[in-house]
Amino acid sequence: MKVRTRFAPSPTGYLHIGGLRTALYGYLFAKQRGGDFILRIEDTDTTRYVDGSVQIIYDTMRDSGVMYDEGPDVGGDYGPYVQSERKDLYKEYAEKLVELGGAYYCFCDSERIASLKDENGNVRYDKHCLNLSKEEIKAKIDAGEPYVIRQNVPLEGSGSYHDLVYGDITVDYKDIEDGILLKSDGMPTYNFANVIDDHLMGITHVIRGIEYLSSTPKYNLMYDAFGWERPVYIHLPPIMKDAQHKLSKRNGDASYADFVEKGYVKQSIINYIALLGWSPKSNTEKMSLQELTDNFSLEGISKSPSIFDDVKLRWLSGEYIKEMSMEEFKANCYPFLKDSKAYGKYDEDKLLSLVKTRVQIYSEIPSKIDFLEEFTAYDLNLYENSKQKSSIAVAKDVLPKIKEVLSNVTDWQNSTLFTALVDLSTKLEIKKQAILWITRIAITGKEATAGGATEVADILGKDKTLERIDYSINLLG
Numbered sequence: 055m056k057v058r059t060r061f062a063p064s065p066t067g068y069l070h071i072g073g074l075r076t077a078l079y080g081y082l083f084a085k086q087r088g089g090d091f092i093l094r095i096e097d098t099d100t101t102r103y104v105d106g107s108v109q110i111i112y113d114t115m116r117d118s119g120v121m122y123d124e125g126p127d128v129g130g131d132y133g134p135y136v137q138s139e140r141k142d143l144y145k146e147y148a149e150k151l152v153e154l155g156g157a158y159y160c161f162c163d164s165e166r167i168a169s170l171k172d173e174n175g176n177v178r179y180d181k182h183c184l185n186l187s188k189e190e191i192k193a194k195i196d197a198g199e200p201y202v203i204r205q206n207v208p209l210e211g212s213g214s215y216h217d218l219v220y221g222d223i224t225v226d227y228k229d230i231e232d233g234i235l236l237k238s239d240g241m242p243t244y245n246f247a248n249v250i251d252d253h254l255m256g257i258t259h260v261i262r263g264i265e266y267l268s269s270t271p272k273y274n275l276m277y278d279a280f281g282w283e284r285p286v287y288i289h290l291p292p293i294m295k296d297a298q299h300k301l302s303k304r305n306g307d308a309s310y311a312d313f314v315e316k317g318y319v320k321q322s323i324i325n326y327i328a329l330l331g332w333s334p335k336s337n338t339e340k341m342s343l344q345e346l347t348d349n350f351s352l353e354g355i356s357k358s359p360s361i362f363d364d365v366k367l368r369w370l371s372g373e374y375i376k377e378m379s380m381e382e383f384k385a386n387c388y389p390f391l392k393d394s395k396a397y398g399k400y401d402e403d404k405l406l407s408l409v410k411t412r413v414q415i416y417s418e419i420p421s422k423i424d425f426l427e428e429f430t431a432y433d434l435n436l437y438e439n440s441k442q443k444s445s446i447a448v449a450k451d452v453l454p455k456i457k458e459v460l461s462n463v464t465d466w467q468n469s470t471l472f473t474a475l476v477d478l479s480t481k482l483e484i485k486k487q488a489i490l491w492i493t494r495i496a497i498t499g500k501e502a503t504a505g506g507a508t509e510v511a512d513i514l515g516k517d518k519t520l521e522r523i524d525y526s527i528n529l530l531g
């Protein structure tokens with residue numbers, strides 16, 4: 055049988071990291087088995103609907119590579135893939151479930167429901183309408199009385215199933231209430247629609263968050279009542295922001311799009327999300343989507359929550375940058391490079407090679423190269439550095455000589471400049487690091503910069519480098 059998994063997000067805002075992880079695992083599981091991965095939009099809760107969020111779901115999945123084989127915007131044989139377009143189907147199946155004894159019409163108004171509140175304010179429906187006769191029901195419907203359809207959960211016994219991550223799960227039916235399946239406006243609840251859709255769409259493996267672990271027995275009651283085969287269940291551990299708090303879009307925690315905007319390498323985001331709750335057998339953590347597909351295994355999924363670690367994600371992003379070709383780096387970092395003060399003023403390729411091994415996320419680029427444009431009066435004490443064998447006195451003495459040597463360099467590039475300064479240090483019998491330190495302070499006015507003295511001089515160009523050295527000679531007096 056062909057494996058079919060689905061991602062079933064509700065369009066309630068940004069696609070958060072937890073949602074994308076559920077999608078990713080569904081994708082990996084299906085792709086590894088030559089199966090299909092389906093996108094279904096669960097928009098029956100109109101009160102939580104956020105305009106534009108369906109598009110965000112499409113865009114995020116395409117952009118991240120977690121692409122579906124069937125879905126609202128790509129079609130497929132099991133559509134429609136948007137729940138609000140399947141209203142008639144739910145009504146038909148809800149009526150069928152009533153006939154089968156798995157559900158019943160309920161005409162209780164809000165006042166009666168409110169009167170069922172217990173001392174803690176919780177309402178539990180008391181099966182009041184379960185015993186209405188067929189005639190009574192027909193008369194009420196014909197009279198236009200509003201109604202809902204409720205699930206008829208047994209009062210005794212328990213429901214068990216085997217979850218592939220959490221093992222055997224049993225829930226007593228007395229702990230499950232007769233929840234609403236079809237609302238008075240004809241819209242299904244999640245509790246009903248997920249069952250109907252997963253069955254009609256031929257879903258073989260249901261992969262979703264742990265919050266559904268204990269409600270699954272009530273879904274199984276429906277599969278059983280319809281005489282349908284239950285899917286295999288794979289529930290996933292939560293993702294936490296820290297030991298106490300779940301990572302959640304309701305708390306405004308970052309989404310995939312936020313991380314992309316902050317300059318993280320896209321592949322690293324997906325790679326990292328895969329590791330949130332799953333560990334590969336090998337020690338390799340940096341994996342492409344294809345490698346993740348090849349290596350993904352249910353045994354590697356943890357039962358316990360995983361904590362989102364931004365430091366690790368940054369590290370992974372940096373690893374991707376290091377291994378990226380220069381062309382790819384250039385194309386990807388362009389929006390961030392453009393924001394730097396140095397942009398357009400220096401050779402772009404040189405700027406890029408200066409930063410490529412020095413940033414973990416693209417947005418760090420401006421801060422790494424802005425120094426090129428921030429040359430102003432600086433603290434002369436920067437020359438005082440015993441470790442580098444440098445002092446103001448030495449700087450005063452050698453800077454004019456450095457200037458002279460550099461003025462004579464015709465082939466202005468890092469390696470030539472480096473050789474020229476090393477030769478000078480030999481000639482003057484001064485430590486090479488002192489010459490390089492003094493040069494870098496003289497042309498940047500900064501203690502720390504991306505790139506050494508000659509790399510920076512190369513980028514600045516001959517005129518600017520000599521101009522700055524002149525300035526520093528004056529400053530030293």
Ligand code: GLU
Pocket residue numbers: 061062063064096244248261262263266
């Ligand atoms: N619409 C549900 C959610 O966003 C889907 C749960 C499921 O995958 O069954 O949580």
